[in-house]
């Protein structure tokens with residue numbers, strides 16, 4: 001996708017210049033009144049496949065050098081980031097970059113203020129809104145995305161634009177998150193799928209680097225059955241398992257396996273009322289910077305209400321999770337609500353789990369593919385609901 005700016009005294013003239021230059025395919029990304037005129041930001045050559053490529057390139061570009069910096073960049077911000085070494089060296093260009101960031105912020109604020117009625121008056125935006133809401137996307141986010149759909153957008157290229165804009169808002173970790181040595185503690189609500197996801201990750205690590213390079217640590221030694229569950233996985237994978245109680249013992253265990261390439265830490269499931277959690281989470285966050293840097297992965301089930309996910313994200317925020325794994329997407333008809341919660345809290349999504357099978361049902365996240373899958377799943381659910389309603393009606397009339 002190419003981006004170009006047009007300045008003209010009036011909106012009509014700015015639009016005329018865009019069309020004269022780029023033709024009817026141009027997509028308007030934003031507009032702003034300034035210096036007595038209008039500036040339009042237009043994109044051409046929009047294409048879903050190109051977006052996927054851009055997303056992939058972006059993942060590579062965001063590759064950090066240190067595990068502590070694996071926090072993902074939002075794909076839309078990063079896509080507009082120029083080559084390093086240009087902006088960084090020229091103060092004038094730096095100032096321009098800051099001003100553009102301000103313009104972008106102003107644009108998104110003013111677009112957010114558009115009402116539903118305004119959006120629904122434009123067929124393309126109304127269609128985008130309907131399609132996004134059908135996925136279970138939160139109405140605020142759906143409205144924000146629909147407002148970015150150009151009124152004149154039509155044709156196959158623009159049909160996927162709402163999904164592409166959604167994909168660009170979903171953060172994913174950079175490539176180094178997946179390839180660097182792993183020291184990861186899995187945290188999350190009770191029954192979210194932490195132990196199962198840990199087993200899947202550990203099995204992948206064993207397949208990649210061998211059992212010698214993998215150690216499991218469990219902080220979940222006090223609950224009946226918890227030790228046995230992770231013990232079975234450790235035996236099946238042929239990797240050592242250490243049981244620790246508390247953050248101090250965890251730090252010692254991490255130091256003991258300093259030579260091991262992959263260490264996975266299973267935490268006990270904790271409900272909202274758990275007081276020990278409040279003390280543990282900041283300790284886990286502090287270990288990010290410790291001698292044995294440990295990151296946390298927030299495991300969230302997709303089959304709960306968006307509000308519950310937002311609650312869980314807020315509750316586990318003191319651990320400063322580097323990313324999330326979304327589990328049980330096979331158990332829900334739509335997971336747009338879960339994606340909205342991740343996008344709204346700027347939580348990068350690293351893994352998607354769609355079943356109990358270890359390690360098969362765990363997938364590395366590609367933003368474009370996740371959004372397409374959400375759309376496919378919502379379509380299937382819609383068809384199913386339609387058939388059920390029809391069967392019900394026929395049953396009533398029989």
Ligand SMILES: Nc1nc2c(ncn2[C@@H]2O[C@H](COP(=O)(O)OP(=O)(O)OP(=O)(O)O)[C@@H](O)[C@H]2O)c(=O)[nH]1
Pocket residue numbers: 188189190191192193194195196197220267268269270327328329330331353354355356361
């Ligand atoms: N359908 C489905 N089931 C899953 C998935 N991930 C985990 N499960 C199942 O969910 C249940 C709970 O999984 P666990 O891994 O024990 O969850 P946990 O977060 O460790 O649970 P606690 O330690 O008790 O908090 C088990 O029956 C898993 O097999 C998934 O992606 N899809």
Ligand SMILES: [Mg+2]
Pocket residue numbers: 194195196220226266267268269
């Ligand atoms: Mg568990």
